[in-house]
Amino acid sequence: MTDFLKRPSLTPIPIEQPLRGRLTLPGSKSITNRALLLAALAKGSSRLSGALKSADTHWMAEALRAMGVVVEEPDDSTFVVHSQGRLQTPSAPLFLGNAGTAMRFLTAALANSEGRVVVDGDEHMHKRPIEPLVRALRALGLDISASNGCPPVTIEGRGRLKGGRMEIDGGLSSQYVSALLMVAACAEGPCEVALLGSEIGARGYIDLTLAAMRAFGAEVEQVDEATWRVQPTGYQARDFAIEPDASAATYLWAAEALSGGAIDLGMPASEFTQPDARAKALIDSFPDMPALIDGAQMQDAIPTLAVLAAFNRTPVRFTGIANLRVKECDRIAALATELSRIRPGLAVEEGDDLLVAADPNLAGQHLPARIETYADHRIAMSFALAALKIDGLEILDPACVSKTYPGYWQALAQLGVRYR
Numbered sequence: 001m002t003d004f005l006k007r008p009s010l011t012p013i014p015i016e017q018p019l020r021g022r023l024t025l026p027g028s029k030s031i032t033n034r035a036l037l038l039a040a041l042a043k044g045s046s047r048l049s050g051a052l053k054s055a056d057t058h059w060m061a062e063a064l065r066a067m068g069v070v071v072e073e074p075d076d077s078t079f080v081v082h083s084q085g086r087l088q089t090p091s092a093p094l095f096l097g098n099a100g101t102a103m104r105f106l107t108a109a110l111a112n113s114e115g116r117v118v119v120d121g122d123e124h125m126h127k128r129p130i131e132p133l134v135r136a137l138r139a140l141g142l143d144i145s146a147s148n149g150c151p152p153v154t155i156e157g158r159g160r161l162k163g164g165r166m167e168i169d170g171g172l173s174s175q176y177v178s179a180l181l182m183v184a185a186c187a188e189g190p191c192e193v194a195l196l197g198s199e200i201g202a203r204g205y206i207d208l209t210l211a212a213m214r215a216f217g218a219e220v221e222q223v224d225e226a227t228w229r230v231q232p233t234g235y236q237a238r239d240f241a242i243e244p245d246a247s248a249a250t251y252l253w254a255a256e257a258l259s260g261g262a263i264d265l266g267m268p269a270s271e272f273t274q275p276d277a278r279a280k281a282l283i284d285s286f287p288d289m290p291a292l293i294d295g296a297q298m299q300d301a302i303p304t305l306a307v308l309a310a311f312n313r314t315p316v317r318f319t320g321i322a323n324l325r326v327k328e329c330d331r332i333a334a335l336a337t338e339l340s341r342i343r344p345g346l347a348v349e350e351g352d353d354l355l356v357a358a359d360p361n362l363a364g365q366h367l368p369a370r371i372e373t374y375a376d377h378r379i380a381m382s383f384a385l386a387a388l389k390i391d392g393l394e395i396l397d398p399a400c401v402s403k404t405y406p407g408y409w410q411a412l413a414q415l416g417v418r419y420r
């Protein structure tokens, strides 16, 4: 696995046979980082099994350790968290790489802290907006600021949140809403978390948050479409099993569809609770994917679907994906640029839509191209799919997959994919 990650680029050799085999998916990033935080906010010991071990969960675990929580890693899919139920003020800035979940969830969790804390990330994180969450926390009386509306964030904690109404605009990221919901259970009194303004992108991530909170003992009810009431129960330590990562599964479902193979991931799409599992039905429709795909409820699956759409029989327009502009990179621009490197005009941006022209004749061609990946795991993983069918696609910076799926290249190799 490490060898693939050390290479400056990888050029998968197109497959000649359908991909077949059985793979174990990594654990869900979204659920692992929720469970790590909730376990840290609970007094006692929690064993998290089926967890993801990757850069995003590493940075969450490291930050919790820096705040006095004991996080053990007995094997490659388990965290054991021992906590006093509160986060101590760290002695140095917390570094969270480019882990959006860790950045947003911890910023809100630190609203209950004492003293000065700086939460920082890498140069990519410095471009990812956090101002709506900062504004919501400031409205609760917290002394908090973010330069240019992006990390680093500086928090001057004065103890516990009082409770009451919290208002948040989740238009740019549902993670702001999840972050407030999770800290709300640790306030002194009951809280109401209410959405302001724009509709949140992927509601499914809010559902994941509510499920994780309830699993760790929280009492939370939905008052109406845009309001949740959270009781000041705090959290209870427990053992918790994390389901496999649905976003990671989309690459393998797509590899199966593109190659006409059969890959056993050990769990049917219908059993996932994560939003991206919805992409499976669209992948199953390949090579007759619909002309219009609303990606709002399966955002992280769009790179997978867009690359697959390049091989579809007819063009596909992706709408509802404006948020993709503020992920690890501007994914709409990256997909248009890199697909067009394969064949000019293969994809174009139209406003915040992405139109993939579709060219079923791409398969089997020799079309050398160096694919930029913009330090974005999903751009690398999705273009690897195109490389299974097109000869000469060189994927730059293959190590960027370590954000959520360090074993990705190895998983493809296990299915018989070879690299130049």
Ligand SMILES: O=C(O)C1=C[C@@H](OP(=O)(O)O)[C@@H](O)[C@H](O)C1
Residues within 6 Å of the ligand: 029, 030, 031, 100, 101, 172, 173, 174, 175, 176, 178, 201, 202, 205, 299, 300, 323
């Ligand atoms: O809550 C979560 O776990 C996530 C929410 C989504 O982000 P946004 O809420 O920023 O759209 C998603 O893209 C991200 O990978 C994980």
Ligand SMILES: C=C(OP(=O)(O)O)C(=O)O
Residues within 6 Å of the ligand: 098, 099, 100, 101, 102, 300, 327, 328, 378, 404
């Ligand atoms: C957007 C993503 O990550 P995050 O926001 O958690 O950094 C992702 O994994 O595609």
